[in-house]
Amino acid sequence: MRTIAITGSASGIGAATAKRLEGEGQRVIGVDLRDAEIVADLSTPDGRRAAIDGILELSGGKLDGLVPCAGLMGLPDRPASLLVSVNYFGSIELFEGLREALAASGEAAAVGLCSNSTTTSPGLSMDIVEACVAGDEDAACTAAERAGSIQTYAPTKLALGHWIRSRATTEDWIGRGITLNAVAPGKTQTPMVAEGKAHPVMGPLLDAFPIPAGRDGRPEEIANLICYLLGPEARFFVGSVIFCDGGTDALLRPQDWPAPMPAPER
Numbered sequence: 640m641r642t643i644a645i646t647g648s649a650s651g652i653g654a655a656t657a658k659r660l661e662g663e664g665q666r667v668i669g670v671d672l673r674d675a676e677i678v679a680d681l682s683t684p685d686g687r688r689a690a691i692d693g694i695l696e697l698s699g700g701k702l703d704g705l706v707p708c709a710g711l712m713g714l715p716d717r718p719a720s721l722l723v724s725v726n727y728f729g730s731i732e733l734f735e736g737l738r739e740a741l742a743a744s745g746e747a748a749a750v751g752l753c754s755n756s757t758t759t760s761p762g763l764s765m766d767i768v769e770a771c772v773a774g775d776e777d778a779a780c781t782a783a784e785r786a787g788s789i790q791t792y793a794p795t796k797l798a799l800g801h802w803i804r805s806r807a808t809t810e811d812w813i814g815r816g817i818t819l820n821a822v823a824p825g826k827t828q829t830p831m832v833a834e835g836k837a838h839p840v841m842g843p844l845l846d847a848f849p850i851p852a853g854r855d856g857r858p859e860e861i862a863n864l865i866c867y868l869l870g871p872e873a874r875f876f877v878g879s880v881i882f883c884d885g886g887t888d889a890l891l892r893p894q895d896w897p898a899p900m901p902a903p904e905r
């Protein structure tokens with residue numbers, strides 16, 4: 640039986656992933672603000688430390704999979720700094736704090752939750768991305784408060800995607816037998832999106848998002864992809880950011896990806 644830790648396990652994509660893994664007979668250690676094996680607030684350094692310590696204790700220091708799934712959408716009445724602290728630092732500190740436990744498995748997999756907002760949000764604030772990637776939570780929160788909550792979501796997810804791609808190929812990760820990848824969902828029917836749709840400002844923005852598939856994603860569809868990346872058939876995926884979005888990214892930017900490597904400067 641494999642042991643997999645999932646944050647944000649009480650709702651949406653995290654809950655669907657936990658349900659599927661448990662249905663396969665795997666052991667899930669869930670972390671959330673409520674209804675979880677470990678109740679911890681990932682928006683604070685102390686809460687992240689408590690989550691890491693709790694996972695290490697329950698897993699006995701050996702973990703086969705990790706999915707830091709907890710996240711928040713930007714809403715006008717939600718502090719932008721909360722998105723920086725949960726979406727970005729709440730993911731990367733768990734990746735870092737649990738890396739040794741993953742290495743102890745020999746064949747572990749870690750999957751982060753990116754988003755198709757990373758490539759479909761015009762004029763995304765690179766100040767937030769750069770401060771996140773530099774590991775400066777205070778500067779990232781300050782930049783986020785300047786940009787506003789709605790504009791902070793995509794930068795936190797872009798920074799996470801960049802962090803994952805830059806770490807995945809290193810000795811610390813694949814060199815220790817840990818595959819590290821990300822999924823980038825499009826709009827998916829979860830309580831997070833339901834909350835956004837009910838909001839007078841965010842609702843129309845979400846409804847305007849074009850989806851060629853003609854519908855929102857289902858949490859189980861994203862969970863299926865996460866479970867595949869956690870499993871034995873996905874051992875050749877390293878540093879991939881896999882979009883699962885009903886075609887939105889391909890519709891808006893058909894020729895931007897794959898992007899060719901620029902010629903070297905002479």
Ligand SMILES: NC(=O)c1ccc[n+]([C@@H]2O[C@H](COP(=O)([O-])OP(=O)(O)OC[C@H]3O[C@@H](n4cnc5c(N)ncnc54)[C@H](O)[C@@H]3O)[C@@H](O)[C@H]2O)c1
Nearest residue numbers: 647650651652680681682709710752754826827829830831
């Ligand atoms: N639903 C979508 O359309 C969509 C699209 C792209 C990416 N994502 C990402 O997928 C992930 C899951 O989203 P979802 O739609 O299932 O959301 P959700 O709101 O249904 O679930 C998120 C969970 O995270 C938990 N959480 C929030 N703040 C926390 C904190 N401070 N500490 C601990 N737990 C906390 C919540 O309690 C909740 O259970 C998020 O990272 C989200 O950004 C979602």
